[in-house]
Amino acid sequence: MTPADGDGRAGRAGRFLRENSLGLVFLLGFLATLAGQLLAGRAELNNDLVSEGLPPVGLLAYATSSDFAVDVTENWQSEYLQFFLYIFGTVWLLQRGSPESKEIGRAGTESDREQRTGTHARADSPRWASAPGWRGVLFSRSLGLVMGGIFLLSWLAQSVTGTAAYNEERLRSLEGPVGWGGYVTSADFWSRTLQNWQSELLAVASMAVLSIYLRQRGSPESKPVGAPHSATGVEG
Amino acid sequence: MRGRRCGGAAVRAAAVSLALAGLGACGVVEERRNAAGAEAVRFEAARDAGRHALLCAALAPGTRDELEETARSGCPEAIRQAVEEDDLPPAGAVRAVDVWGDRARVVLEGDTLFLSRFPGGWKVTAAGCEPRPDRPYRCGVKGG
Known part of the structure; x- marks a missing residue:
């Protein structure tokens, strides 16, 4: 591996992180808070169990x-x-x-021209945006x-x-x-x-x-x- | 194409994992149900044989403490009194076992027991229990 290869890889990784920082930061935040919830939830349950004279649960047992x-x-x-x-x-x-x-005044599903669907789909539109029948209908509502x-x-x-x-x-x-x-x-x-x-x-x-x-x-x-x-x- | 094949394999692997996890969970519940039912049967056999020390060993620590405090005596004596005063009636055969997590209810012909899972196995948390409409069971022997 040459230094240039290493620089190129680091550059690509840095660009990937910058261009996907919104999704990555929130995904990491989700994992961190889920772990926090796991610890706090287990502590709360164990407080109740111990006060009732029952054995506390381990972390894996609580996680499942x-x-x-x-x-x-x-x-x-x-x-x-x-x-x-x-x-x-x-x-x-x-x-x-x-x-x-x-x-x-624009309430509703809007026209094919406004939504770039059917015959109004462009070269860079997703393939199913121009697809006839159920595929077009399904893709048009796929997010919801x-x-x-x-x-x-x-x-x-x-x-x-x-x-x-x-x-x-x-x-x-x-x-x-x-x-x-x-x-x-x-x-x-x-x-x-x-x-x-x-x-x-x-x-x-x-x-x-x-x-x-x-x-x-x-x-x-x-x-x-x-x-x-x-x-x-x-x-x- | 390679990505799509990989995606399909991942979905299949996830489906198989979920199915195995489901079967594993069912196996765990069945195992716990059998163990809780067997413990209830042992408890009732000890009661019928008058083996009070065995009955005491089968109780959860909190239940044993409460029994001793209420009776102001040691556990074997306290449990003997409970049997004599019909707080622990003869139970008969097991009719139903419900297990949810680490808790169980065993319904017998003449009695209902509640059990909890401890590191050493299932222990009786309440016995001599009668159902009451819209209220918790009334139990002859239970924890504090």
Whole structure:
């Protein structure tokens, strides 16, 4: 290997990191906070177990427990629901003055020319953008469908792992276990679910409205600092 | 093309891993169900044979402490009293075993036991339990 080869490889790696820093930083942040949740959740459960005269659980046992899984999946489902609703909702719903909204009067799925689909697809468009039939329809909605699909799977996982965690707690309290149907109609399931949904919906509403009047210089989530409050669908 | 083949193999590997994990989880639950049921049967056999020291050894530490404090005596004497006062009724055969994580409920013909998994195996956390509508079981022997 020559020094030039090494420099070239380092340069490519540096460029890759710069060009993908948004995804990489958030992915690493996700892993770090998940590890933190694992440690804090285990400590909390062990406090309860020891106070009841029961043996504490090890880190691996907690990482594979329903207690940890339900706490993780209840947050996942609400985040993916938030993005699913935002992606589908912003097709039809508008907010005057918000960079999160399309311009007033453009509600709907828009024309093939505006969306560069069908015969209006260009040479650099994805292949399925010009595909006729179900492939074109599917690709045109793929982002929302995948987000919605992950939401449903996470919510199902929350219900299954929640049933197990809830029943383990009921047996600890000398109560009989319930089935999946009993759990998904229980206060525990809906309390966990709705406490997450309300915060996600509040965050979306805040973002849509606050971004009318406030700015973040350099962020594509904000209008340019000098853009008028009335400008809709303008990103910085 | 190579990427796509690799992706397919990765999906297949993930599916096989998930299936094996699912089967493994089922195996673990079945193993725990059998072990909890067997411990309940041993507990009831010791009760029927009047082997109070064995009954004490089968109790979870917190349950044994609570029993001794309530009876103001050592565990074997306290458990003898519990049997005499019908706090631990004759149980009969096992009807159902429910296992969720490290907890279990064993329903027998004449009694219901609650157990927890300890490093040395399953221990009885509550015995002589009767169901009550919309409330926890009432148990003759239980932890604090």
